[in-house]
Amino acid sequence: MFKMIFLILSLYSYANANSYKDMFEKDIEIKKVDKIYASTPTILYSLYAIDKSKIAGLNFPFNKVEAIYIDETIKSLPIIGGWFGKGNTPNSEMILKINPDVILLSETSKNQSEKRIRDSLGNINTPFFYIKANSIEDIINSFSYLGKLTSNEKRAKELENYAKKVLDEAKELSKKVKEKPRVYYAQGNNGLETECDKSIRSELITLASGDNVHKCQNSNTYGKELINFEKVLSYNPEIILVYEKEFYKKVYSDPKWQFIDAVKNKKVYFLPKGPFSWFDRPPSFMKILGLKWLLNILHSNSYEIDINKDAKEFYSLFLGLELSNIELNHIMGKDIE
Numbered sequence: 366m367f368k369m370i371f372l373i374l375s376l377y378s379y380a381n382a383n384s385y386k387d388m389f390e391k392d393i394e395i396k397k398v399d400k401i402y403a404s405t406p407t408i409l410y411s412l413y414a415i416d417k418s419k420i421a422g423l424n425f426p427f428n429k430v431e432a433i434y435i436d437e438t439i440k441s442l443p444i445i446g447g448w449f450g451k452g453n454t455p456n457s458e459m460i461l462k463i464n465p466d467v468i469l470l471s472e473t474s475k476n477q478s479e480k481r482i483r484d485s486l487g488n489i490n491t492p493f494f495y496i497k498a499n500s501i502e503d504i505i506n507s508f509s510y511l512g513k514l515t516s517n518e519k520r521a522k523e524l525e526n527y528a529k530k531v532l533d534e535a536k537e538l539s540k541k542v543k544e545k546p547r548v549y550y551a552q553g554n555n556g557l558e559t560e561c562d563k564s565i566r567s568e569l570i571t572l573a574s575g576d577n578v579h580k581c582q583n584s585n586t587y588g589k590e591l592i593n594f595e596k597v598l599s600y601n602p603e604i605i606l607v608y609e610k611e612f613y614k615k616v617y618s619d620p621k622w623q624f625i626d627a628v629k630n631k632k633v634y635f636l637p638k639g640p641f642s643w644f645d646r647p648p649s650f651m652k653i654l655g656l657k658w659l660l661n662i663l664h665s666n667s668y669e670i671d672i673n674k675d676a677k678e679f680y681s682l683f684l685g686l687e688l689s690n691i692e693l694n695h696i697m698g699k700d701i702e
Contacts, residue, residue, distance in 0.1 A: 434640035549602035635698030
């Protein structure tokens with residue numbers, strides 16, 4: 366009797382489910398989509414841009430820089446964690462408590478074994494929906510999937526069209542570039558951590574037709590390759606992109622860095638951030654704006670834009686924020702002393 370009731374309920378549930386395809390073309394049956402748990406920051410941020418009302422919980426608390434620009438209702442959501450970074454795992458009890466309608470997972474999680482993830486959650490029946498979010502192109506392509514999942518296809522298409530236009534502009538410009546500027550990506554408070562030219566973390570340099578001077582294979586998945594100053598001196602980059610404010614504040618006054626062409630010619634640029642970095646760490650849809658910004662820096666003669674105007678339009682479209690000049694100057698590091 367009980368088996369019959371369970372079978373009838375299961376058939377009823379299946380009959381009333383909606384069918385979706387994830388980014389690996391797997392068919393997913395989901396009854397309703399009111400609460401979504403995005404298990405990585407990159408996916409969470411894209412969901413925020415498409416439909417933040419569906420977010421069920423956060424991967425970690427927003428820091429001070431991020432919190433300024435994030436909706437108050439989102440900042441108060443429970444902290445669940447996620448499958449990302451160095452061995453991070455979510456709070457399984459919290460996932461069970463919020464009881465999401467669907468769990469968004471990255472391709473990295475897929476490689477880690479779906480069974481192991483389900484086992485860690487006590488074999489809950491919540492559907493898994495896989496999103497590719499490794500590269501900027503993956504992030505852009507994910508918009509349509511998130512749009513359909515949240516019933517916000519029109520908005521997703523608007524964001525996708527904007528992003529693809531920027532990517533197309535970069536590809537068109539690359540056909541005309543005869544000599545790529547030599548670029549060094551400086552991380553760490555001393556500027557001596559960087560990324561290999563083949564790293565996804567420095568993909569904007571390549572997409573913007575720049576030449577990442579540090580040629581290597583990644584020694585780890587996290588990045589931040591250690592380098593000595595002598596190596597940077599041998600590279601003698603024309604452009605330096607700086608992640609940390611601490612290094613940016615002192616690079617022009619540090620005697621040894623005066624030997625680098627980028628410093629001599631005042632071509633050291635702070636990578637804008639707010640709520641998220643325009644370049645990486647964390648990777649997000651903000652890289653779309655970062656690509657425009659970098660194209661303008663590396664090829665100002667052939668890619669002339671008003672970055673202040675474009676940035677304000679981007680924040681309005683993707684984040685629903687109307688930035689003041691003061692706010693934008695802070696994001697872009699123009700107020701750094």
